Amino acid sequence: MSHVDPRHGAKQPEIFSADRAERLDDPAREAWLPTERLVALLDLRADAYALDFGTGTGRYALALAAAHPRTRVCAFDVQPEMIAIVEERVAQRGLANVVTQTGNAGELPAHAYDRVLAVNVLHEIGDADLAELRARAAPGGWALIVDWDGTRERPVGPPPDHVHTPEEAGQRLRHAGFTRIDALDVPQFPYHFVLRASG
Numbered sequence: 001m002s003h004v005d006p007r008h009g010a011k012q013p014e015i016f017s018a019d020r021a022e023r024l025d026d027p028a029r030e031a032w033l034p035t036e037r038l039v040a041l042l043d044l045r046a047d048a049y050a051l052d053f054g055t056g057t058g059r060y061a062l063a064l065a066a067a068h069p070r071t072r073v074c075a076f077d078v079q080p081e082m083i084a085i086v087e088e089r090v091a092q093r094g095l096a097n098v099v100t101q102t103g104n105a106g107e108l109p110a111h112a113y114d115r116v117l118a119v120n121v122l123h124e125i126g127d128a129d130l131a132e133l134r135a136r137a138a139p140g141g142w143a144l145i146v147d148w149d150g151t152r153e154r155p156v157g158p159p160p161d162h163v164h165t166p167e168e169a170g171q172r173l174r175h176a177g178f179t180r181i182d183a184l185d186v187p188q189f190p191y192h193f194v195l196r197a198s199g
């Protein structure tokens with residue numbers, strides 16, 4: 001009997017455990033992955049739908065929702081422990097424009113999102129879930145894939161062999177069905193590549 005590995009294609013052997021969730025909230029991240037810049041890169045119009053795929057503790061989903069009150073944000077993560085943290089914060093901050101979802105990517109509602117954000121996630125997800133991410137991008141919409149760059153010297157983040165080079169990432173995105181990949185040069189992100197994937 002053949003066994004299909006649901007994480008086939010992922011570069012990191014294990015996903016980032018919710019046991020380390022507080023590390024996602026480290027203010028030091030702002031020095032090399034400023035939230036404000038990330039939110040601006042999404043170039044959201046009012047009334048847009050955005051999906052934060054692999055939201056973790058919701059650092060970016062919640063910032064996005066606060067900055068764009070008319071954008072509807074879905075914060076999604078495979079680990080329910082992460083989503084419990086996000087839900088607590090949504091309630092504390094009184095954000096009316098965030099919904100949450102946990103479970104497998106295949107269980108995400110078949111909704112079309114104008115923007116799909118994935119920060120430090122591509123190296124953790126398998127090709128099957130990447131195809132689910134692709135399927136959620138609306139026609140005319142795009143995904144912003146921001147991940148550790150395996151070609152850059154870094155004092156932080158996973159080891160180089162657990163992350164992708166921009167070329168590998170682009171190949172995976174094409175394999176998932178995206179037909180156009182634009183590499184964005186974002187000087188404020190010294191350790192990450194930024195790929196805008198569409199089509």
Ligand SMILES: C[S@@+](CC[C@H](N)C(=O)[O-])C[C@H]1O[C@@H](n2cnc3c(N)ncnc32)[C@H](O)[C@@H]1O
Pocket residue numbers: 015016024053054055056057058059060076077078079082104105118119120121124125126129
């Ligand atoms: C390194 S954390 C990044 C979290 C957040 N994007 C950030 O940058 O603060 C990666 C997150 O992706 C989630 N994840 C990993 N594989 C996933 C999958 N197949 N579907 C949904 N979420 C996944 C993990 O549970 C974890 O919360």
